[in-house]
Amino acid sequence: MANNKISMAVIRRLPKYHRYLRDLLDRDVKRISSKELSDIIGFTASQIRQDLNNFGGFGQQGYGYNVEDLYHEIGKILGLNKKYNTVIIGAGNLGQALANYSSFNRFGFELKGIFDVNPKIVGLTINGIDVMDMDKIQRFVEKEEVSIAYICTNQSGAQEVADTLVKCGIKAIWNFAPIDLKVPEDIIVENVHLIDNLLTLSYFLKDSDGELD
Amino acid sequence: MANNKISMAVIRRLPKYHRYLRDLLDRDVKRISSKELSDIIGFTASQIRQDLNNFGGFGQQGYGYNVEDLYHEIGKILGLNKKYNTVIIGAGNLGQALANYSSFNRFGFELKGIFDVNPKIVGLTINGIDVMDMDKIQRFVEKEEVSIAYICTNQSGAQEVADTLVKCGIKAIWNFAPIDLKVPEDIIVENVHLIDNLLTLSYFLKDSDGELD
DNA sequence: AAAAGATTGTCAAGAGTTTGACAGATTAAA
DNA sequence: TTTAATCTGTCAAACTCTTGACAATCTTTT
Numbered sequence: 001m002a003n004n005k006i007s008m009a010v011i012r013r014l015p016k017y018h019r020y021l022r023d024l025l026d027r028d029v030k031r032i033s034s035k036e037l038s039d040i041i042g043f044t045a046s047q048i049r050q051d052l053n054n055f056g057g058f059g060q061q062g063y064g065y066n067v068e069d070l071y072h073e074i075g076k077i078l079g080l081n082k083k084y085n086t087v088i089i090g091a092g093n094l095g096q097a098l099a100n101y102s103s104f105n106r107f108g109f110e111l112k113g114i115f116d117v118n119p120k121i122v123g124l125t126i127n128g129i130d131v132m133d134m135d136k137i138q139r140f141v142e143k144e145e146v147s148i149a150y151i152c153t154n155q156s157g158a159q160e161v162a163d164t165l166v167k168c169g170i171k172a173i174w175n176f177a178p179i180d181l182k183v184p185e186d187i188i189v190e191n192v193h194l195i196d197n198l199l200t201l202s203y204f205l206k207d208s209d210g211e212l213d
Numbered sequence: 214m215a216n217n218k219i220s221m222a223v224i225r226r227l228p229k230y231h232r233y234l235r236d237l238l239d240r241d242v243k244r245i246s247s248k249e250l251s252d253i254i255g256f257t258a259s260q261i262r263q264d265l266n267n268f269g270g271f272g273q274q275g276y277g278y279n280v281e282d283l284y285h286e287i288g289k290i291l292g293l294n295k296k297y298n299t300v301i302i303g304a305g306n307l308g309q310a311l312a313n314y315s316s317f318n319r320f321g322f323e324l325k326g327i328f329d330v331n332p333k334i335v336g337l338t339i340n341g342i343d344v345m346d347m348d349k350i351q352r353f354v355e356k357e358e359v360s361i362a363y364i365c366t367n368q369s370g371a372q373e374v375a376d377t378l379v380k381c382g383i384k385a386i387w388n389f390a391p392i393d394l395k396v397p398e399d400i401i402v403e404n405v406h407l408i409d410n411l412l413t414l415s416y417f418l419k420d421s422d423g424e425l426d
Numbered sequence: 427a428a429a430a431g432a433t434t435g436t437c438a439a440g441a442g443t444t445t446g447a448c449a450g451a452t453t454a455a456a
Numbered sequence: 457t458t459t460a461a462t463c464t465g466t467c468a469a470a471c472t473c474t475t476g477a478c479a480a481t482c483t484t485t486t
Binding site: 011012014015016018019042077078079080082084092093094096097100101103104107109147148171172174178180186188190192193194195196197198199200201202203204205206207208 | 224225227228229231232255290291292293295297305306307309310313314316317320322360361384385387391393399401403405406407408409410411412413414415416417418419420421
Binding site: 258 | 472473474475476477482483484
């Protein structure tokens with residue numbers, strides 16, 4: 001599988017391809033051309049062909065792409081053929097919401113533990129999983145072979161939690177705290193900065209009020 | 214305020230500038246050069262100067278930028294000098310989590326109502342706000358002058374909810390459902406596609422396992 | 427008051443991304 | 457079987473975004 005320098009722009013489009021192909025598969029569509037896919041996904045046909053070609057020639061001239069094959073190929077590219085053990089750090093509202101999401105499990109992200117520092121929360125059970133004290137994290141990550149942690153703490157605790165997780169040998173962090181974590185280069189961090197997203201919306205909303213043209 | 218075609222790349226960096234400037238302000242830093250800001254925020258100094266210059270010359274040669282002024286200018290650019298009334302649609306785990314977030318209020322996004330279709334949830338009170346039935350939404354949006362709706366329903370209900378909201382005259386949608394909503398051009402949509410984000414993380418994690426170079 | 431140092435705003439070059447065009451291959455129709 | 461239609465993979469052009477360079481200007485030091 002050719003992997004020489006896929007651009008960030010392409011990588012961020014992959015989940016969207018995956019999502020639309022799953023819809024097509026659910027609707028029992030067998031084949032699709034870049035032009036047809038373009039019509040529903042909104043990228044140009046040329047871009048679709050170029051994107052997919054980064055990973056190998058999945059299509060066939062005169063035919064298009066086999067939906068099922070392409071779906072599975074993109075799944076593999078996204079690493080969905082593997083299983084990952086995960087933990088949630090911070091069992092506040094957001095942590096609890098994530099703990100109750102079943103979609104993540106479906107894609108192979110298995111929630112193994114939930115951790116918090118608040119004694120009032122430690123000991124509760126969320127979606128069948130006990131909330132443990134943070135001082136148990138090291139042992140747990142090692143024993144359960146956890147590779148991804150979802151950081152759902154508030155801003156002030158997030159960096160310290162990240163440091164701890166790195167020491168535990170975690171490989172990737174999904175960060176929901178409104179802060180840019182400092183971690184070693186080989187640790188993968190994906191941020192969900194809700195406030196940044198809302199402020200972007202606000203920017204466009206402001207403009208749309210006194211729209212110029 | 215010059216507004217002729219600001220690029221998406223610039224717009225998406227604005228909230229990050231705002232966030233770092235707030236930190237500086239909290240730490241009582243009075244002035245900052247593009248070089249210093251570059252060191253902490255991670256963009257190049259050149260990019261910072263070019264970004265900021267899209268909106269006017271906020272800096273001064275030989276001095277740099279006044280932190281407080283710049284913070285407020287960027288706040289204005291982001292529309293944070295205005296107040297927006299908001300509603301949450303879907304009082305499941307995520308909806309409840311968002312309802313309990315105080316940060317949004319702090320930036321001028323005032324939560325006015327929470328709506329759901331589930332009779333078991335309607336009538337509950339979350340963070341001091343009653344959960345109402347969806348059939349009350351039209352009247353409510355008009356009366357309370359709601360301009361932003363957070364869609365926190367599951368995938369299957371999201372498009373219908375969006376259609377309803379558009380009919381009610383909503384201006385912007387913050388969408389958490391894993392679907393690309395079809396709405397008229399003048400409606401602003403910001404998506405938080407959690408699954409897309411997690412799959413991107415997965416892509417990098419897969420690569421980091423059998424790293425090639 | 428003058429000289430030295432700092433730092434912006436801006437321009438053009440460089441890097442990255444998207445689009446359009448089309449040869450070559452495959453499928454479908456005649 | 458032959459012809460027409462379809463559609464990919466690929467290349468180069470067009471476009472967008474980022475970076476480096478530097479004149480102009482302001483601040484600080486002497």
